[in-house]
Amino acid sequence: MPANTPNRNYPYQLYTEPTMDFPTAIESLAEAVDPDVTALESAIAGAYDRPSAAMSASSDVPVLANTVTTVSWIGATVVYDNDSMALPSGVGGIVLRDQGVYALSAYVQVSSLAGITNHGVELSFASTGAISSAPARTSTLGVVNMTTYVHVSTLHYHTGVGTDTITLRIWQNTLTARIYSNRQITATKVSNVIGGV
């Protein structure tokens, strides 16, 4: 009965083997090391190519007053996507597939509106995943005749069980609809979490 090395589990024969079969022994060793090195090679390469996506859009879309609205990505330009993550659709966003911690960031430009005094604009991420269902939120004051920019960023964990769709929600509290236009969303995996959290 061959023994195995303690760390990588490579097989080797013992003096107590009933019959020494060197060709089989060396083939077993070679065939054990081979896929192990390939797995390491793949892990190293994967660490340099993290699942990443970004998309941007500039079409004008209204957001009603005091109504939390999912930001539309209809007609969005997919700037980058190496894991089928970007969903350029009306209720789209970015789908996280691979387990790990992701850096998420987004901004939205909200048009100015004449005659409207101080008001707030709020931007938040939403997640369909089990963790951090509302992971980040920011808000800013707007002023008369002034285009407003709202930006949010966070680190977000995806368990790897199923998928986790990240969407962007916007809200504003003027008395009428405002228009949002330029916007961008980014998700890029920054780390694996061995064994989960």
Added chain:
Amino acid sequence: MPDNTPRGYPYSIPSDPADVPAAMEALAEAIDGDVGSVAATVRPRRAFRVSGFSPVSFSTAFTTTNSYTLPMEVNDFIIGDAIDPINTPTTTIFPKFPGFWLFRAEIVYSAVGGSLMERVTIELYRNISFFALNGTCRPIVFPDPTATIPVEAGTYCSGTDYISLRASATQNTGIPDGPPMVLRERSLFGMQMTES
């Protein structure tokens, strides 16, 4: 004639001469070279941060928006040859390797008393197009009129694209204003997330 694994590791087959030392040496040498080449691919993730500190002042009164591309002056850190080190202040930072890069930047701004600035924005540019914005309205809060605005986003860089950090200040009262706002410390961080 030995056989080989998919990675080319040789092993004896029953019809080979029973030369155990030679077979073991051949396998060990093959694994050694292969693991060595794989190990040579291990390196830190390429990243950098540069910063600037010299004040950039909105030196004349204005009534609309003034924008400045902010010079970077200091190499805070450069990992894996991500960029060429800054020798003289520059407004263009060239990530040297193609792929998707994550960027984060901050600016510190302050307003000298009396300014009527109504919005300050921070803008990340790739070449001549912005890809991320953030801003704050009513930025002036006395008695401490200093604050920081961050912005973060990812984008693809070809290896010859450049990244710039811009800031804009707007006052909307229609009244020429002064003394000016001053943009102070700023930094730009970049990290390569993919290789293509």
